[in-house]
Amino acid sequence: MKAIAKAPGKAILTGEHFVVYDQPALVMAIDRFISVTVAKRPDTSIRISSTLGYTGTFEGEKFHSEQGGGAAQRILTPVHISASAVLDAVNYRCGLNINVDSEIPVEVGLGSSGALAVATVSAVGRLFDIAFSEPEVVNLSLEAERYVHNNPSGVDQTVSTYGGVIQYRKNQSAIRLEVESPLSLVIGNTGVRRETGRLVDSVRARRTRIPDVMDRVIRSAGVLTTKAVDALKSGNVSLLGELMDVNHGLLVAAGVSSIELDRLVHAARSGGALGAKLTGAGGGGCVLALVPDERQDTVSRAIQDADGVPIKVNKMEGGVHSWINE
């Protein structure tokens, strides 16, 4: 018997980084997924294999890499943490074979680690015939995110669990927004991988050096997200685009943009985007452009001409779901 769970990735429309400091963020689940398949095995080892080219086995504290060299342990540890969190929660010890199939590029800000944790928690839960509630899935999947950085806001895990468009604030219930317009978005991937934890730390360090300046930037970002939520609710997409432009400016002020990101943001805007910003932790990774429907191709070409990889994404209404395959 196998249990399978499929969870969507995400794109942050406004508020990344500032959400760590209790400001609201606006985030959307996207139609790119991670699937996790889990089966019991007769010993107590946890063997994890990912289509991204990493395989290894955890036996207690020990790790044996089979594929992907030294990076395998770092990449696979969050899966091990998520699976172990569920085994602890159900108070059961057994070995597991876990297969990960991902169509979300890793370490570029599209929520691959959040979706991976959420899918792992849901699949292992389903294997033991437990359908965790949504807050339980978020809570259990946060254990793995603490390995990535020690002060996660939970925004990625929340949107991957619930799906749709969410107004999120740390330690508060997520507010799901009913959005009528389809929201035409193009992502531009710089292809530069980076570590979320390092970027979160760099913002904290800047805030420690110049708290009176950075606290104003952080508060402005909170006001900006509130206005972005109103713009979305009233269907004012051009205002939402303008707010995304300003949000990029605040992220530049926080020190998390890069030459590659700025180049793609400007390319998207000159290609006719209503607004564009880096999305996720920054430092590399992706930009997100809000575009009028008829300009999707023009904006995609502009991103490509600026050395980015364009990815057209759509809103995903549903969050994680799981099932049994006999």
Ligand code: PMV
């Ligand atoms: O890992 P990313 O690139 O999706 O970034 C997560 C969003 C941050 O706000 C930078 C961190 C967090 O915990 O909210």
